[in-house]
Amino acid sequence: MGMMKKKAQPAYSRPGDAGIPQAFKNGNAITKISFFVFGLGNLMNRQIVRGLIFLALEIGYFIYMITFGIGALGDFITLGTATQGEVFNEALGIYEYSAGDDSMLCLLYGVITLVLTAGAVFIGCMSGKSAYCTQVRIEKGKPLPTFKDDLRSLKEENLHAFLLSFPIIGIICFTIVPLIFMILIAFTSYDHEHQPPGNLFSWVGLDNFKAMFSQGSKLAGTFWPVLSWTLIWAVFATVSCFLLGMLLALLINRKGTKAKGFWRFMFVLSVAVPQFVTLLSMRTIFNANGPVNVILRQLGVIGMTESIPFFTNPLYAKITIICINIWIGVPFTMLSTTGILQNIPADLYEAARIDGASAPTIFRKITLPYMLFVMTPNLITSFTGNINNFNVIFLLSGGGPDSMDYYYAGKTDLLVTWLYRLTITQKDYNLGAVIGILVFIILATLSLITYRRTGAYKDEGAFQ
Amino acid sequence: MAQQQEAFAAEHPEYNITWKTEIVGEDKCQEAVLKDVGEAADVFMFASDQLPSLVEAGAIARLGGNTEAMVKETNAESVVATVTVDDAIYGIPFTHNTFFMFYDKTILDESDIVSLEKIMAKQTADNVYNFYFESAGGWKLGAYYYGAGLSVFGPDGNDLNAGVDWNNETGVAVTNYLIDLINNPKCAYDGEISVSELAGDHRIGAWFDGSWNYDLYKGILGDDLGMAVIPTFNPDGTDHQLLGFYGSKCIGVNAKSQNMAAAVAFATFLGNEENQVLRYELSAQIPANMNASESEAVKADPLAAILIKESNEASVAQPANSVFSARYWTYANTIPTEIRSGEITKDNVQEKLDTFVKAMTE
Secondary structure (H helix, E strand, C coil), X not given: CHHHHHHHCCCCCCHHHCCHHHHHHHCCHHHHHHCCCCCHHHHHCCCHHHHHHHHHHHHHHHHHHHHHHHHHHHHHHHCCCCCCEEEEECCCCEEEEECCCCHXXXXXXXXXXXXXXXXXXXXXXXXXXXXXXXXXXXXHCCCCCCHHHHHHHHHCCCHHHHHHHHHHHHHHHHHHHHHHHHHHHCCECCCCXXXXXXXXXXXXXXXXXXXXXXXXXXXXXXXXXXXXXXXXXXXXXXXXXXXXXXXXXXXXXXXXCCCHHHHHHHHHHHHHCCHHHHHHHHHHHCCCCCHHHHHHHHCCCCCCCCCCCCCCCHHHHHHHHHHHHHHHHXXXXXXXXXXXXXXXXXXHHHHHHHCCCCHHHHXXXXXXXXXXXXXXXXXXXXHXXXXXXXXXXXXXXXXCCECCCCCCCECCCCHHHHHHHHXXXXXXXXXXXXXXXXXXXXXXXXXXXXXXXXXXHHCCCCCC | CHHHHHHHHHHCCCCCCCCCCCCCCHHHHHHHHHHCCCCCCCEEEEEHHHHHHHHHCCCECCECHHHHHHHHHHCCHHHHHCCEECCEECCEEXXXXXXXXXXXXXXXXXXXCCEHHHHHHCCCCCCCEEEEECCHHHCCCHHHHHHCCCCEXXXXXXXXXXXXXXXXXXXXXXXXHHHHHHHCCCEEECCCCCHHHHHHCCCEEEEEEEHHHHHHHHHHHHHHEEEECCCEECCXXXXXXXXXXXXXXEEEEECCCCCHHHHHHHHHHHCCHHHHHHHHHHHCCCECCHHHHCCHHHHCCHHHHHHXXXXXXXXXXXXXXXXXXXXXXXXXXXXXXXXXXXXXXXCCHHHHHHHHHHHHHC
16 A cells, blocks of 8 residues: 555655656756856755755866876876886985886776766756756745755665665775776786886786686786686585585484584583684694694605605695595584584484484484475575685695796695785786686575576475 | 994984884795785895895896995805805905805714715614705705706706706606615605704704704704715715805895985995994804905804805805796705605605706796
8 A cells, every 4th residue: 555655645855756768858948057157056945955965065076087087097098107217326326216106096096086076977967856846846846955854864764775885985985996996907917017107007908807707828827727626616616515514414413412512512612712723723733744644654654754744745735625625614504504403303214213214314304304495595505615715725734836838826726715816926917807706696696597487486484 | 134224324324214123034934925025024135045036126226336346245155145146246245155064073973974875874863864865946956856967947047948857867866866865764855843843852964055044053962063065975086076055145125215325335235345344243154255254253163164164165156047946946846855754765765856847937
């Protein structure tokens, strides 16, 4: 009924109710001009404060553009033209440097100017809508809201806009702007040979992406193996933790197991140690001269100065990392699966047993489907989490052992740790940005596809 | 540092200086400065191998006039070369940056330490490593290849057209030698175990390190600590002297400094003779300045003696160009890493070295 009512009598009490094209089409001349001269419609109709605020914003924008913004946009297109100059000052006997253009700042200010321009367009639309709203009210003979009414509405019918404006401004400043900046870097030549302020970088279009995929190039020769190890790692890490955690939970949850609480406590203990501490101590434990190798030496399994290359042989390193990850991940899965196991109705099992189903059949037909139904979204998140599992790789092997066949990567580097090396040590920011974008694309597609196929998504509310 | 700042302020009352000191290892200086050149320190100390990337980023100011003259006059030619890029001087060297050999006198004696073969052949207890192989990101690895007469980008390291000759016959021989060395159970490998731990138990014969760790080892081994020039090795039937990379630690001025004159003056002050002597007295950094290193105190110092001997007899100027620094450290370091991981074996040495040369030159 509520919906019907709203549609039946369009009350233009708030500017938000009228669409922008509608306001522009139906508005009178003043309303139309208000799209360009902010606040005109309000000023003409004695809504002085509201009109002035709009106008002040527009004037502020134009002052910004004239003093700074237009130049910034020009620099944004060229990314700077003047390199740093060097002049010898005879009198002082020193070399002095004239500041050249800084491509990074050109790019940054360009992005900020573009975002501000988008903001100005938005405010222009708001101004037009506000003028239209006033126009409609006058036509209908309704009272015009004063500025006081406007302020009061922020506490009442416009509370949502008031409360949301702060987080949205925050997200635009601290997430959207940097994100646009980073994405744009992928289309520039901002690498170790083009470091500002001494050197300029420029737009290169899709060259970085082409280099990443071109046949036979060193980058492609690194990207594909690193990507495949990333996927192998993510699958193994996710599946192993899930299966083993579930097995452990089943074992503990079994009817015959005594002191269930104690066992759970024992296995959850490892969660109490911060993850990075566990990882660093594992790295020491499996070091070539760590406790494991020392014990093996004492037992006479290997020679006195020999060692098993847990982290130095690529294959061993991969296996070691996956195993250590099991140690870290299993307690978490055990905890969550225990909750689900206890939630499965006991009568299902009883009925199955009366029908003469064996234990494996019960597991396959009841427990597993039930678990998968609840756990699949969780599996997807842990899969994506593992693709970007920086901690485990960085703290355990640091991506090593390094390979000369790769472009500054090691045999256990994931895309995300490779990205770290490219940006932090190699200063190839453009390649880092490319990898960031590619990882996002891969993750978004994989998780959307799998999520849409899950029972939890297709059949919300059902259990089996 | 504070002492030096006060002295400088007293000498130059015309400057009104707000001091702000940040402690960054010389090896990490480039990273700290390049993060934001405009905000970085006006005067900074750095290891000379970072010079190319600092110059490339326009972060370091060229020195001229009196400062340039001082650097040229008071330092040996080889030291001046470490702060020179394309005939321009960018830094004031204040100490040597190279490594030499430490050894444990209870394990090895003076007749053993002349060659790597003798060090490795020495009969030692089961749990003792005769030698500690360290690549140090390729820094110490270079000694083997340069020792055998190979080079990266020509003998002076700046001729990009000269390419890299590590994949010739000699390079294969050196790499085969390294394979045997690294896989020898009596040789400890880079980073897998700490030298100081081994030294504490008298379990390590000889290792390469620099003067900055002298106090550490002296504290552990006391009079048992020996020091020598790095030894010879024999990869192909002849004895070659290992040649370590030589660089300097130096003082540079930020090109974006707001007070260039004051910054240069302070850098010059920090790098002058008196302050090099002071730095030697306070933190045992051997002066690069020739007059300062002629002082009685320095001459009588065994550490200084070995460092200067090493510089003269068993070192080679570390190439200083941006291509070298962008590629060498990563790719050269993969040689020992891949030997250790079993990726490089005697069967594929040639192929792997070809890959290395291609990575360095393409």
